[in-house]
Amino acid sequence: MALIKRGRLPTPLFNAHLYSPDGALIAIPDAWWPQAGVAAEVDSREWHLTPADWERTMRRHAQMSKHGIIVLHFTPRKIRSEPASVIAAIAGAVEAGSARPPLPVAARRASA
Secondary structure (H helix, E strand, O other): OHHHHHOOOOOOEEOOEEEOOOOOEEEOOOEEEOOOOEEEEEOOHHHHOOHHHHHHHHHHHHHHHHOOOEEEEEOHHHHHHOHHHHHHHHHHHHHHHHOOOOOOOEEEOOOO
16 A cells, blocks of 8 residues: 555555446455556465465456456565566556546445
């Protein structure tokens, strides 16, 4: 969150539930820019190390991609060590996504 603010990026929805037009849950990405159809995920080894965890992450990515969502993955280490490249990647994806028609994806904010 601090990196997004420091990078002067548009404020995303955090942990929003994304739904397809038929009401099916697509995914709950870490950050979601609805105007651009961009999702960002922070993928740490702690949560994605086992083969089953990695497979689950890949299925979630494929599910979002199937709906036209631009999915970005960052490790906590990359966020800490290369913040400028993370900001640039997000900014570029948001710019590219904003240049296309909005996706038919509904988002519900995460509960407080």
